[in-house]
Amino acid sequence: MGRVRKRARGTIARRVVAAIASAALVLSQALGALAPAVAYASTGTMRVTTETNGGEGFLSFGSDSGSQLFCISPEAHNPTGTTFTRWDYTGEATGILPDPHALAYLVHIMAPGNPLGLERPDQAINVAVWMLCGMDVDLSSGAYSVGRMSGNVYSGAGGRASRADAGKIQAAVADARAHAGKAGAWDRASKVWYSPNGTVQSVVEVLPTGGVELTKSSANHEVSDANGSYSLEGATYTVYSDEACTQAVATIVTDASGHGSAQGLRAGSYWARETKPARNYALSTDVIPLTVEAGRTTKATATDAPQVNPLGIVLAKADAETGKASPLGAATLKGATFEVRYYDGQYDEGSLPAKATRIWTVTTGEDGTADLGSATGDALYRDSRGEACVPVGTVAITETSAPNGYLGDDATHVVHVTGEGTAETVSTYATPTVAEQVRRGDLELVKAESGSMARLAGVPFRITSATTGESHVIVTDENGQASTSSSWAAHTTRTNANDSAGEGTWDASAGVWFSGTADSQTAPDDSKGALPY
Incomplete structure (x- = not known):
């Protein structure tokens, strides 16, 4: 809310300086000690070249690099034409703001690109910034006051805020205050430039930012689609500013549909890598290159393999008297047939659904084992290598005919396949041994x-x-x-x-x-x- 742009020299100027001096203590309390000396100050150069939405106060400014600026200290002078040399990312600007993270978050959710759909975005952001910095505003009437300044945010000369934006301004400020003390990617989406002499306004610069929207899907739909054992929700991707993936700047967490996003990223190159897989998915080792453009959302895709248990031997038969895979007398372990039922969930014998997800029939060989690869019935599941496998879930096995010389087994053998580790393949299927009496x-x-x-x-x-x-x-x-x-x-x-x-x-x-x-x-x-x- 800068001062009127053109001021008379002499008496008016002296009054302004006197007012600023007399209000120093008030502003120190209301605006969080607007001291220019800050521990983290970085060097650089930025010149305020333009101002927009002019009139009585409520100005926003432009820089020589084309970025947008908003003033922080309302009672100081208009900064147009001023060259600034010291800055910090907004979230690091301690000593000049009541809470730097809150202001950084406010700028992040309100600019650039008018994400809130404000009728007069520049003016609304100006009001919101000052409210967060200590200005007392009654948004119902529009009355404001700070130090020795007062007025109305709606009425007066051109460039004032719109009443239609009042609710959004209030909600944005409340949201920002709730983020006080909370660091995030928003901290580096804007800069605070410190007043070079204490008489002009310090400003917050909105850095050109964009976003990333990532869509994750399964690399093996045959296994995971419509299978409640798998979920795309909760996969975490860390976004890094370096290709070596050591400087984390943002985090993307996927929802149940596999979508996730990160906003407030400065234009430039980034790399994303999965750091936590979704439930019962393998952790991808792929590094995804990203190019973020200001004001745009970069689309990216990623696939993860659902975890499966490669399975050759489904079961093994043994003689009940010896416990060995050797038949007694003239009997044989070859030729026993079993029905193998797969269910896409975790069940015990008493809770098995009436209908299995898939059903196969396997037959034992000379050594008493039955191999899934030679099963008949429904299509087999295959892993990324093309090997027969079983997804996470439950397998129930029942003998349908005994081999020559043996009594049949009427038990149902239930085996659970669960996820483990971060690799595609797991080894949680415990092969049952079916012992039968000769x-x-x-x-x-x-x-x-x-x-x-x-x-x-x-x-x-x-x-x-x-x-x-x-x-x-x-x-x-x-x-x-x-x-x-x-x-x-x-x-x-x-x-x-x-x-x-x-x-x-x-x-x-x-x-x-x-x-x-x-x-x-x-x-x-x-x-x-x-x-x-």
Whole structure:
């Protein structure tokens, strides 16, 4: 709100100087000690060359570099024609402002480009700056006062503020005050030039600024689209003023649609790099070059890979008695079929949705494992290398047919895939081992004399597995009967004792048990048959 541009010399000038001197203490309190000596003052040159929206006060100014200026100290003289040599970024101008961050933020949200849609932007900014610096303004009536100055921000000579802007001015000042003490990118979007002699107004210069709008998307839509396990919200990109990415100047945080922006950047070159990935996305190592132009918003795009678990083996079968991936007897682990259901969320068995996101069928090979790459059914998910994978979510596995010689498994095996670290691939899928019981049975016989059919007791019979070569002896009882069943002779009673017995020491009550494998022994179990498939 500079003084009237043209003043008479002599008496009027002396009155002005006297008024300024007598109001020094008042201004020191009201405007935050307008002392020109500041600890952070930088050197440079700027000359105020023009003034606009002239008339009674409420002037804005132009510099020799073409930038726009607003005065800070209303009772000092008009700075037109003054050359300034010391400055600080507005957010660093301590000692001359009630709160430099608040003023920096105010200029940032009101200029340049009239982002608030003000009817008379220059005048409105002028009023807002002075209000923030201590001027008492009643925006309903327009009355203002500061020190020994008073008047009306609406009436009077040309260039006054518009009543239509009052609400926006008030809201902007309140918003700026809420940012007192808060540093941000806005701190360097303007400069404070210090009065060279204390008699002309110090000014705040609006630096030419622009913005960056970044749109982030998934690098693998097949995996992430419509999948609630992934979100584009919360990815953080840091904007740097150097290509080495060491001087951070702004931060961009994406919303749920992948959009984020940073405003108030001075025209020039910048580089952006992701410093925090969105949920269940990999952290990109790409550096995005940016060119910011004053008054414009630069568009940029970025893609991140959703995290996935590369998956070869979906499950492994094992024999329940040995715990090994080796079948017993003539049974096989090959040929078991399983339904593999993927759900795009984290569930336990009791909360699995009625409909799976995708369903596959896998079949075990000779070693008892089933590979996702050879699955049939829905299309497989693929990672950036083209490998079969499973997205973050839940996998439920159910056997649909057992291999030859084994009893089926009716359990549902639930496996969770979760995000971890910052790489595209994770290793959180814990491959389940499905242990199954080999089918077992028994045999029984009767030994009788040819012709008379008289029962013969104590006759040993050797039973040999044609598959493994395992061999054990059973002996007929007094009725000429023999059986491998535990109900006849418990498997756990003197197991296979007749293998080493001889004539006269045969024991028909000794149990028998076939392990079903030549290279290991399994424990006798009276609840099962003695003979594996």
